[in-house]
Amino acid sequence: MDRPIAMIEVHKLAKRFGLKTVLRGLDFQVAPGEFVAILGPNGAGKTTFLRILASLSRPTFGEVRVAGYQLPKQAAAVRSRLGVVTHQPLLYGDLTAEENLRFYGRMYAVPDLDCRISDVLELVGLSARRRDLVRTFSRGMQQRLAIGRAVLHDPEVMLFDEPHTGLDQDACDMLDGLLRNVAGRGRTVVMTSHDLARVEDLATRFDVLSRGVIAASKPRSGLGKRNLLDFYRKALAG
Amino acid sequence: MERESTAYFKAIGAIVWKDLAAELRSRELLSAMLVFAMLVILIFNFAIELQPSLRATITPGVLWVTFAFAGTLGLNRSMAIEKDRGCLDGLLLAPVDRSAIYFGKALSNLAFMLIVELIVLPVYSLLYNTNLFNPGLLLTILLGSIGYVAVGTLLASMAVQTRTRDVLLPILLFPVILPILMAAVKTSGGFLQSAPMETIWPWLNILIVYDVIFTAVAFMLYDSVVEE
Numbered sequence: 001m002d003r004p005i006a007m008i009e010v011h012k013l014a015k016r017f018g019l020k021t022v023l024r025g026l027d028f029q030v031a032p033g034e035f036v037a038i039l040g041p042n043g044a045g046k047t048t049f050l051r052i053l054a055s056l057s058r059p060t061f062g063e064v065r066v067a068g069y070q071l072p073k074q075a076a077a078v079r080s081r082l083g084v085v086t087h088q089p090l091l092y093g094d095l096t097a098e099e100n101l102r103f104y105g106r107m108y109a110v111p112d113l114d115c116r117i118s119d120v121l122e123l124v125g126l127s128a129r130r131r132d133l134v135r136t137f138s139r140g141m142q143q144r145l146a147i148g149r150a151v152l153h154d155p156e157v158m159l160f161d162e163p164h165t166g167l168d169q170d171a172c173d174m175l176d177g178l179l180r181n182v183a184g185r186g187r188t189v190v191m192t193s194h195d196l197a198r199v200e201d202l203a204t205r206f207d208v209l210s211r212g213v214i215a216a217s218k219p220r221s222g223l224g225k226r227n228l229l230d231f232y233r234k235a236l237a238g
Numbered sequence: 239m240e241r242e243s244t245a246y247f248k249a250i251g252a253i254v255w256k257d258l259a260a261e262l263r264s265r266e267l268l269s270a271m272l273v274f275a276m277l278v279i280l281i282f283n284f285a286i287e288l289q290p291s292l293r294a295t296i297t298p299g300v301l302w303v304t305f306a307f308a309g310t311l312g313l314n315r316s317m318a319i320e321k322d323r324g325c326l327d328g329l330l331l332a333p334v335d336r337s338a339i340y341f342g343k344a345l346s347n348l349a350f351m352l353i354v355e356l357i358v359l360p361v362y363s364l365l366y367n368t369n370l371f372n373p374g375l376l377l378t379i380l381l382g383s384i385g386y387v388a389v390g391t392l393l394a395s396m397a398v399q400t401r402t403r404d405v406l407l408p409i410l411l412f413p414v415i416l417p418i419l420m421a422a423v424k425t426s427g428g429f430l431q432s433a434p435m436e437t438i439w440p441w442l443n444i445l446i447v448y449d450v451i452f453t454a455v456a457f458m459l460y461d462s463v464v465e466e
Binding site: 054055056058076077079082084086088090091092093095099103104106107108109133149 | 328334
């Protein structure tokens with residue numbers, strides 16, 4: 001299949017939970033290789049939106065395409081091209097780092113798994129701890145391993161849902177380095193955050209999600225230094 | 239097509255391997271099930287003064303009550319492990335048919351249940367001075383456990399997504415597995431009392447039919463049950 005013009009295409013997306021409408025006709029597009037930060041206050045629907053992109057939740061209305069495949073109809077094809085990191089590590093505490101990666105590698109049918117596990121552990125700086133149980137890891141180390149889990153099958157699209165939650169300053173800095181490394185390999189990245197300072201240097205585009213729609217969108221080149229906060233406040237007020 | 243089915247069975251194998259490896263280390267699930275099962279047997283032993291002639295009549299009931307309650311603990315814990323660190327999402331994100339997740343979890347739950355039953359049987363035999371090593375009874379225990387786990391894994395996956403998961407599972411599970419428990423108790427009793435096969439067959443057939451129906455229904459429904 002040819003590489004699609006837009007890696008992620010969302011048209012008139014709506015999501016309702018009972019009587020509560022979270023997303024109201026949202027339109028969104030991401031080009032291949034872009035790093036988009038979705039900003040918004042708590043409860044804006046960022047996680048719901050990302051869960052729909054990750055095929056973990058079904059849209060109520062609207063069209064969603066990831067890597068050219070339609071959701072939820074072609075969910076399995078989308079999932080094999082997707083790496084997802086949330087504020088929860090999605091790792092088993094009673095397995096070692098290596099065993100966790102081996103398990104997910106088998107679920108994704110990753111070829112040459114031993115070699116790939118070593119490469120990924122090297123990438124996230126956990127080679128020395130590969131035989132340690134994940135429950136003995138700090139929150140920062142677990143989050144690094146979670147990124148390793150997400151890139152294990154070499155996905156084209158990465159989704160990060162508030163990956164800095166619960167991390168201290170040093171762990172956040174280390175995670176940022178890793179995010180840049182992962183994004184720098186030509187992958188398309190969508191990350192949600194409510195921490196503007198954290199995403200300011202990471203993303204190439206900033207979208208503000210407010211009242212269930214993308215209220216404003218701007219590339220980093222269109223924003224002056226330290227203007228992200230103004231842009232964000234205006235988008236929320238508008 | 240062949241590649242897809244290989245990936246499907248590899249995913250099932252990966253889930254079973256993961257559950258067994260994690261349990262081998264933590265022993266959380268098996269120890270809870272075992273301690274509970276032993277306590278139930280002991281309580282029955284003290285509570286009911288059994289004459290030798292009555293033992294064969296009451297044994298199937300005591301055994302299946304023990305298996306059913308201990309099994310609920312195991313099912314709850316097995317799914318709670320997936321939910322606690324968001325691992326269920328990790329499983330759902332894998333590019334395999336979601337029924338592979340169901341079969342993987344069901345097979346590991348069955349393995350845990352059979353391990354507990356294999357330990358409970360000799361202990362029960364000693365305490366109640368009853369010989370339980372009857373091939374017919376062992377077959378019944380296997381078939382009953384398959385049916386229990388088939389429907390239990392499906393309902394545990396549903397219950398784990400609610401706040402009241404510990405309470406909800408038995409409330410959902412016990413009414414649904416009633417036909418299986420009834421057939422298992424009757425079949426076990428038949429084998430223990432050396433009843434003629436003509437009286438055992440109808441119950442054994444019900445057990446087999448329910449195993450097939452529950453497995454097929456769970457296979458078809460699992461995707462919608464785990465979907466948000």
